[in-house]
Amino acid sequence: MKNRDNLHKKLDRMFFPGSVAVVGASDLPGKWGNLILISILGWKYAGKVFPVNPKKDTVFDLQSYPSLLDIPEEVDLAIFAIPARFIPDGFRDCVKKRIQAAVVISAGFKEAGEEGRVLEDEIADIARKGDMVFMGPNTMGIASAHHNFEAIPTPTPVEAGGLAIISQSGNLGLQILKWVAHKDIGLNIYAGTGNEAMLNTTILMEYLGARDDVKAIAMYIEGIPDGREFMEVAEKVTRIKPVIALKTGRSKTGARAAQSHTGSMAGSHSAYEAMFAQKGITGVRTPTELLNVSTAMTHLPIPKSKRVAIMTMGGGWGIVAADECEDAGLVLPELSAEMISRLDALLPDYWNRRNPVDLVGEGDAGMYLKVIEILARWDEIDAVIPLGIVGRSGYMEDFIACQERMGGELYTRELKLSVLKNQMQNESRIISGIARLQKETRKPIVLVALSEGGLSLADTDHGKVISLSSPEQAVSIISHMARYGMYLKQRTS
Amino acid sequence: MKNRDNLHKKLDRMFFPGSVAVVGASDLPGKWGNLILISILGWKYAGKVFPVNPKKDTVFDLQSYPSLLDIPEEVDLAIFAIPARFIPDGFRDCVKKRIQAAVVISAGFKEAGEEGRVLEDEIADIARKGDMVFMGPNTMGIASAHHNFEAIPTPTPVEAGGLAIISQSGNLGLQILKWVAHKDIGLNIYAGTGNEAMLNTTILMEYLGARDDVKAIAMYIEGIPDGREFMEVAEKVTRIKPVIALKTGRSKTGARAAQSHTGSMAGSHSAYEAMFAQKGITGVRTPTELLNVSTAMTHLPIPKSKRVAIMTMGGGWGIVAADECEDAGLVLPELSAEMISRLDALLPDYWNRRNPVDLVGEGDAGMYLKVIEILARWDEIDAVIPLGIVGRSGYMEDFIACQERMGGELYTRELKLSVLKNQMQNESRIISGIARLQKETRKPIVLVALSEGGLSLADTDHGKVISLSSPEQAVSIISHMARYGMYLKQRTS
Numbered sequence: 004m005k006n007r008d009n010l011h012k013k014l015d016r017m018f019f020p021g022s023v024a025v026v027g028a029s030d031l032p033g034k035w036g037n038l039i040l041i042s043i044l045g046w047k048y049a050g051k052v053f054p055v056n057p058k059k060d061t062v063f064d065l066q067s068y069p070s071l072l073d074i075p076e077e078v079d080l081a082i083f084a085i086p087a088r089f090i091p092d093g094f095r096d097c098v099k100k101r102i103q104a105a106v107v108i109s110a111g112f113k114e115a116g117e118e119g120r121v122l123e124d125e126i127a128d129i130a131r132k133g134d135m136v137f138m139g140p141n142t143m144g145i146a147s148a149h150h151n152f153e154a155i156p157t158p159t160p161v162e163a164g165g166l167a168i169i170s171q172s173g174n175l176g177l178q179i180l181k182w183v184a185h186k187d188i189g190l191n192i193y194a195g196t197g198n199e200a201m202l203n204t205t206i207l208m209e210y211l212g213a214r215d216d217v218k219a220i221a222m223y224i225e226g227i228p229d230g231r232e233f234m235e236v237a238e239k240v241t242r243i244k245p246v247i248a249l250k251t252g253r254s255k256t257g258a259r260a261a262q263s264h265t266g267s268m269a270g271s272h273s274a275y276e277a278m279f280a281q282k283g284i285t286g287v288r289t290p291t292e293l294l295n296v297s298t299a300m301t302h303l304p305i306p307k308s309k310r311v312a313i314m315t316m317g318g319g320w321g322i323v324a325a326d327e328c329e330d331a332g333l334v335l336p337e338l339s340a341e342m343i344s345r346l347d348a349l350l351p352d353y354w355n356r357r358n359p360v361d362l363v364g365e366g367d368a369g370m371y372l373k374v375i376e377i378l379a380r381w382d383e384i385d386a387v388i389p390l391g392i393v394g395r396s397g398y399m400e401d402f403i404a405c406q407e408r409m410g411g412e413l414y415t416r417e418l419k420l421s422v423l424k425n426q427m428q429n430e431s432r433i434i435s436g437i438a439r440l441q442k443e444t445r446k447p448i449v450l451v452a453l454s455e456g457g458l459s460l461a462d463t464d465h466g467k468v469i470s471l472s473s474p475e476q477a478v479s480i481i482s483h484m485a486r487y488g489m490y491l492k493q494r495t496s
Numbered sequence: 497m498k499n500r501d502n503l504h505k506k507l508d509r510m511f512f513p514g515s516v517a518v519v520g521a522s523d524l525p526g527k528w529g530n531l532i533l534i535s536i537l538g539w540k541y542a543g544k545v546f547p548v549n550p551k552k553d554t555v556f557d558l559q560s561y562p563s564l565l566d567i568p569e570e571v572d573l574a575i576f577a578i579p580a581r582f583i584p585d586g587f588r589d590c591v592k593k594r595i596q597a598a599v600v601i602s603a604g605f606k607e608a609g610e611e612g613r614v615l616e617d618e619i620a621d622i623a624r625k626g627d628m629v630f631m632g633p634n635t636m637g638i639a640s641a642h643h644n645f646e647a648i649p650t651p652t653p654v655e656a657g658g659l660a661i662i663s664q665s666g667n668l669g670l671q672i673l674k675w676v677a678h679k680d681i682g683l684n685i686y687a688g689t690g691n692e693a694m695l696n697t698t699i700l701m702e703y704l705g706a707r708d709d710v711k712a713i714a715m716y717i718e719g720i721p722d723g724r725e726f727m728e729v730a731e732k733v734t735r736i737k738p739v740i741a742l743k744t745g746r747s748k749t750g751a752r753a754a755q756s757h758t759g760s761m762a763g764s765h766s767a768y769e770a771m772f773a774q775k776g777i778t779g780v781r782t783p784t785e786l787l788n789v790s791t792a793m794t795h796l797p798i799p800k801s802k803r804v805a806i807m808t809m810g811g812g813w814g815i816v817a818a819d820e821c822e823d824a825g826l827v828l829p830e831l832s833a834e835m836i837s838r839l840d841a842l843l844p845d846y847w848n849r850r851n852p853v854d855l856v857g858e859g860d861a862g863m864y865l866k867v868i869e870i871l872a873r874w875d876e877i878d879a880v881i882p883l884g885i886v887g888r889s890g891y892m893e894d895f896i897a898c899q900e901r902m903g904g905e906l907y908t909r910e911l912k913l914s915v916l917k918n919q920m921q922n923e924s925r926i927i928s929g930i931a932r933l934q935k936e937t938r939k940p941i942v943l944v945a946l947s948e949g950g951l952s953l954a955d956t957d958h959g960k961v962i963s964l965s966s967p968e969q970a971v972s973i974i975s976h977m978a979r980y981g982m983y984l985k986q987r988t989s
Binding site for chain 1: 535538540556609653663666674678679716745746749750752753783784809811812820848851891895899901948965966
């Protein structure tokens, strides 16, 4: 317990440093020590930054120091972007200067062969004996958005939020981080663990599990050496927050590639699947699913069962969604007589009287919301998927382009603008109504929009609303969430 | 044979009309007869357009006629957007005026119950006896991009190209059409078949199969009443061009929804799967796959086997791609000694010497292209998936944003612009090199880009290059294409 508290204090210094030294800092465009520094300085980081580079007096107008030992102030975190062979000396300097946290960006360790493995053992040994922790080696860095701190080679302005990411792959992890930034999902902490010579996925899962501002943890895993420890931690963490994992290397070729990548043993995929299921970890199969499911679990209520109601603007979408639900193990309960009579009051005569409820292209924002409310409050279901009621702005733009080709004189500019404004107001009314219902009923309402970009988030006074551009993506989200909801229910019953 | 020629002549008049009458034309915003008319007039259609509306003298400055019979000129196609009960009289007018092709947008037929079914039989009977053909009823229209003709309720400026679409669902069909337009995939013909009272998927597949400018046919199917006829036609068409089908209603709920939607019997899904496999139809499971696979089959060479080479900028992506390949039944052959020695000359010492070939973040455009060329010319494989080498423009924008937060004075504007320009030139060099290799080797090279929008197309002098934003999407494309390639090989051997 005391050990863990000590460890977490060191991790606090790593992710929330008051001061950071960049060993190998450079102003030469494209160098790792240049990119990492730009990512720290170009963010809103308020702490002190000390470049370390014996060949420079200044880097980016900051005084540069020949070594860590020459820095006249206390340093919380040292980041290394220098050739692997110089890291042991750098670590010794850390120990001397009582720097207790380091990030080793440099490659050329275990993943590069026997010589690298020896070097990796050496730095791990120095760290252990010197009471310091380090991330990597062979990592693409870390970020801590609430602290406005980011040290990665792909500088990214990312907003603070509730999703934490642990990634054993730098390129995949940073791509997901880009998605998180560009889609305004909100990042908590990003931890690229690289070769995991000391800090590993399990340790970070426990650390992030204990942080209140972390709402969900997404993990990219190639291999976990200590399965038992992982399971113990997972059991504790998944009781309080969702953990979503993409475990790769399930194929023979993939497993071999994983081994040569970060030197990790992939292990049997079915063993991981069993472990995930037993400990309430949400296993996904692709990076896109990792992003989509993690985002939903960060922002939406978790459904308590696998029963879903679908509302669709047209038959085709409803059928695709129903097929996907059945494939994913979700259930679409038949409408009761009472539900039918409630909906009869709103829908045209010839509505289909089934789940999926087909609006046959009719209705307006008010009607959509009434139908969604009736469905969301129906106690036979725990999630709602409305299809085709938002995302028409692309349609409107095309429409206006066509009108303009007709000479643009058919409708006045005012009329066109008012149509567009009306459209936007309607959509924002729908989205805000859905957010309110989602909050009140504690059931996720995941939209399928007429769009092209996959996952998209809308912010409202009542929280986030999520939409996808294709039914299968919404179904995948709900089915993964439902499985976690049922795990939680079973654990507490 | 003569019958079919006659039928195809009528379909030519439908899809390439010299003149078209819109029955129910309206200038009231939002009405079906308004939207359809805007879609015709707002496109570049060069033929004559005759609004028919007894309550109006003019619609959009065009003279309006009380009935079809009042139009003083020949009419190739009549489009109906009036209540169902008025269609029989409209059809009788068509017969009298020798209009041989009609599109019935109106709903309220078989899908609406017994009364509608009687009405549908009645109009089909009038059409048959009057030697006319019609699409629908309950269709959202048709489009013929090479003729600049489009009659749909969601006016869409779409460029002409090689992909034809047949859809039994209006909403799904038009969403796919939007994707085709916004992603510059290039449309040939769009046929929304609706209830298929006369013209059906099979008839249209045969018609589109016979048109040289159609390069691939994408179909959304809820049900095919005459399986034998469908199979006969499919066998002929898939010999000369790819046919890609999304058959829905595979679940119980989905099948019931399909029946209430267009009144079609879904039939057993496994029967469809067997039929597709036997006749070389490429079956997909989701709308996104339908779009992605159809686009690739329209623009890229078809691989002759399921053997693939992967090149990746980083380990994680390669592992995900390898897993997905194995799941999809693709094979990643091991590199031969000769291949390894060829690649040794280009790659850093510590490269992994396996397929996926991991560039470990090294290299430039010239090196990427050399590696891709060696892989593409390797006779053990028939497709290449390069991961992570294009799509960095979002990264560059973030990078510049970070620099600007640093005061924007670290690098001059000129330097930043030159970095961006360099980046763009590199990417365009890579893409053009890939297009050339793809053309020369007749093997598809499908990129995975660091992007967010899913499918994306780049145009070059040597043809299109396709990129996706996640490995599983590229793998899905290659695996579907490979299955078709092997079908063709087996058919001709």
